Amino acid sequence: MIKPVIKLHKIDKAYQLGKKRFLPVIKRVSLEINKGAFIAFMGPSGSGKSSLMNIIGLLDWPTAGLYELDGQNISEIPKRTFPKLRGKKIGFIFQTYNLLPRYSVYKNVELPLIYSKEPRNKRKQKVLDAIKSVGLSERAHHKPNELSGGEAQRAAIARALVNQPEIILADEPTGNLDTKTGNEIMELLKSANDKGTTLLIVTHDPDIAKWANRTIRIVDGELEGVNV
Numbered sequence: 619m620i621k622p623v624i625k626l627h628k629i630d631k632a633y634q635l636g637k638k639r640f641l642p643v644i645k646r647v648s649l650e651i652n653k654g655a656f657i658a659f660m661g662p663s664g665s666g667k668s669s670l671m672n673i674i675g676l677l678d679w680p681t682a683g684l685y686e687l688d689g690q691n692i693s694e695i696p697k698r699t700f701p702k703l704r705g706k707k708i709g710f711i712f713q714t715y716n717l718l719p720r721y722s723v724y725k726n727v728e729l730p731l732i733y734s735k736e737p738r739n740k741r742k743q744k745v746l747d748a749i750k751s752v753g754l755s756e757r758a759h760h761k762p763n764e765l766s767g768g769e770a771q772r773a774a775i776a777r778a779l780v781n782q783p784e785i786i787l788a789d790e791p792t793g794n795l796d797t798k799t800g801n802e803i804m805e806l807l808k809s810a811n812d813k814g815t816t817l818l819i820v821t822h823d824p825d826i827a828k829w830a831n832r833t834i835r836i837v838d839g840e841l842e843g844v845n846v
């Protein structure tokens with residue numbers, strides 16, 4: 619039997635607004651995602667897509683329910699170890715690229731390796747390979763503001779891939795790009811998925827969702843038609 623890499627069981631998330639006020643945004647979400655899956659999440663603005671990605675990506679944690687990442691119950695591991703675990707297992711891609719503006723493409727891509735304490739002598743080849751894999755070798759020493767949107771997103775993909783994560787989470791990765799550039803970005807993400815990376819994307823665009831093997835709709839914090 620294939621073991622799920624991500625297992626969510628009755629996950630709730632409520633944001634605390636005031637001393638006693640809570641805003642429930644994820645409601646009893648149960649979902650199992652197998653290694654190598656490619657899933658698109660769609661749903662109205664405010665339905666909880668990014669909140670769910672943040673939980674899966676260990677940027678935030680559920681208020682109730684069980685989350686197992688690679689068979690490990692994340693409520694049993696200290697939150698201070700999340701960044702390390704995240705750095706090892708998960709690559710993130712955002713709509714607005716989130717590159718560090720003062721650093722070159724090369725340095726942006728190198729950062730996850732520095733965080734994960736990759737020895738210096740191994741970093742260079744990995745960075746150059748990741749940059750090459752997204753076709754950005756000629757721009758390696760450009761700063762983010764010297765890149766087009768598509769180039770910036772390719773740099774962000776190189777940064778997400780450089781640690782060879784098991785899972786890539788891409789929240790509206792093509793949201794700021796034209797159709798052609800968006801499809802080029804999807805080609806790159808799809809090829810990472812073809813090599814075995816589990817890929818979760820959030821998108822408003824049905825044509826982008828078509829790249830995935832499965833689309834899950836989220837409405838008002840609940841997954842439609844998903845029962846584990």
Ligand SMILES: Nc1ncnc2c1ncn2[C@@H]1O[C@H](COP(=O)(O)OP(=O)(O)OP(=O)(O)O)[C@@H](O)[C@H]1O
Pocket residue numbers: 633634641643661662663664665666667668669670
């Ligand atoms: N840190 C926070 N504190 C309080 N409320 C939040 C916080 N983050 C998000 N919310 C609220 O939670 C709800 C879900 O937000 P979320 O960002 O997950 O939606 P989304 O589906 O990603 O929307 P969009 O498509 O616009 O990106 C929204 O009502 C939002 O206002």
Ligand SMILES: [Mg+2]
Pocket residue numbers: 667668669789
């Ligand atoms: Mg969002």
